[in-house]
Amino acid sequence: MxxxxxxxxxxxxxxxxxxxxxxxxxxxxxxxxxxxxxxxxxxxxxxxxxxxxxxxxxxxxxxxxxxxxxxxxxxxxxxxxxxxxxxxxxxxxxxxxxxxxxxxxxxxxxxxxxxxxxxxxxxxxxxxxxxxxxxxxxxxxxxxxxxxxxxxxxxxxxxxxxxxxxxxxxxxxxxxxxxxxxxxxxxxxxxxxxxxxxxxxxxxxxxxxxxxxxYPKKLSKNKNRFIYYDYVIFEQGGKNLIQKINSGLWLNMYQFPVFQSYSCISLIDLKGMIYKKFKVSSYNIELINENFINHKLTHLQIQSRFWKISDTPKIKGGLYVDNFEKYPMSRLMHKFFEKYDYKLSLISL
Ligand code: SF4
Structure with missing residues (x-):
């Protein structure tokens, strides 16, 4: 045969x-x-x-x-x-x-x-x-x-x-x-x-x-690159700001506003970026995850932090919601929700 x-x-x-x-x-x-x-x-x-x-x-x-x-x-x-x-x-x-x-x-x-x-x-x-x-x-x-x-x-x-x-x-x-x-x-x-x-x-x-x-033979590829995501969670009356993603891998899905960089930035730098983008300077900011939440893509590792920001005026350019279920989100966002029980803490507010 x-x-x-x-x-x-x-x-x-x-x-x-x-x-x-x-x-x-x-x-x-x-x-x-x-x-x-x-x-x-x-x-x-x-x-x-x-x-x-x-x-x-x-x-x-x-x-x-x-x-x-x-x-x-x-x-x-x-x-x-x-x-x-x-x-x-x-x-x-x-x-x-x-x-x-x-x-x-x-x-x-x-x-x-x-x-x-x-x-x-x-x-x-x-x-x-x-x-x-x-x-x-x-x-x-x-x-x-x-x-x-x-x-x-x-x-x-x-x-x-x-x-x-x-x-x-x-x-x-x-x-x-x-x-x-x-x-x-x-x-x-x-x-x-x-x-x-x-x-x-x-x-x-x-x-x-x-x-x-x-066998099979493979060409060795470059090691994974790291990229850093700082998500900022604006909070207002028990609701959080999410934005629709308008390009890239997660196009048309939703996430908290995010700042991307090739190295881990300091809080001062992050505040500078927040000011530049949202024109807010006076607020409370607190880091939710002490350890990075990692997310691996094909040739990229995302290391992410989530910052909770309260006491700001309402930010334009997004939706304030108290329930994320109707909004498709990346696995990375869900890793955060699961690890920090974030949806539950919102509901209990
Ligand atoms: S085809 Fe694969 S499983 Fe079969 S003998 Fe060859 S190496 Fe082994």
Whole structure:
């Protein structure tokens, strides 16, 4: 049996029972693929089920507001995924007359759909022969064929893509794509691959040369940069000021006003920045978290402090609220709420 027959045979016996596998509806597959980018299956499954409950079809997603979509996405991170999902749902529903694109090339034209997602949707839903390439696929191919090209260097992609495309069978393309990702994540794991029970152990070069942990190769990247966020919580009559974010990662979500810097600033500097931005100079200020609240993004670590400010005139340019639930906020904001029970302290005011 060849590579694809073996892996499909394994898949038929061992595939995971996941809710999106019960359907070939491109809307559901699309939602699952977008949620599962950068998200573990256990967490993603909960979000997938809740998301479909709230937006069971394209029509409901296209007719919703961005705020509602972001609220459902809250806690998952990488919020551009949710914004793009919403934009593309509108495009398919209103401009493409509710007809989901079937072809890889047409899928690529939608916002938020790249090579991986277009391959996944076109193969799973429409049996188009497009091999997916994710971290799992890179790993098993690099080990099986002992490929020295670093998987995180863009020129390598073409090389791996050709190999992946040569392996995909003509039939059951979608099953094969899911099979190779499942197999690699369950058997050809990043650490401690289960070579002793692997169906490829006799042909896998990395196993034959006892070099499994040397593959895949990666270029080393710069260490994480640190950035410092000072959130200021203006308080008035038991309500706090929040502002809508108008650019960047958390676009259209909400947060307390924030000052960003590349080093940890002193209180005097912070007061200077507060004056410059809000024209207030006389108030009480108190640091709520003695230790930084850390938040890791792909190549960036945010170290944040939260300052409570009272006795100021009302600040313009935001909303004073006593309940944050209707406002989508970043995981970093929620870390603060959870750690300092902040919502509860507001309610008790
Ligand atoms: S033999 Fe080991 S390294 Fe090779 S494909 Fe199987 S699990 Fe992966």
């Amino acid at each position: 060849n590579f694809s027959d073996l892996i499909l045979e394994w898949y038929d016996k061992n595939k995971r029972d996941l809710p999106w596998r019960k359907s070939k509806d491109p809307y559901k597959i699309w939602i699952s693929e977008i949620i599962l980018q950068q998200t573990k299956i256990s967490q993603g499954t909960k979000y997938y089920l809740n998301f479909l409950k709230k937006f069971p079809n394209l029509k409901s997603l296209a007719n919703s507001s961005e705020n509602e979509v972001l609220l459902s996405w809250q806690g998952l991170g990488y919020y551009s995924r949710a914004r793009n999902l919403h934009k593309s749902a509108k495009k398919i529903y209103f401009e493409l007359e509710n007809t989901f694109p079937k072809k890889y090339e047409s899928l690529l034209k939608l916002k938020g759909i790249g090579d991986y997602t277009a391959s996944a949707i076109s193969s799973i839903c429409f049996n188009e022969k497009n091999a997916v390439l994710d971290g799992n696929v890179y790993r098993i191919l690099a080990r099986y064929f002992l490929i020295d090209k670093p998987i995180n260097a863009s020129p390598s992609k073409k090389y791996f893509r050709k190999i992946a495309q040569d392996l995909i069978p003509n039939k059951r393309c979608g099953d094969y794509n899911q099979a190779i990702m499942d197999y690699s994540s369950m058997i050809c794991k990043p650490v401690d691959p289960k070579c002793n029970i692997c169906i490829f152990s006799k042909n896998c070069k990395a196993n034959l040369f006892s070099m499994t942990m040397d």
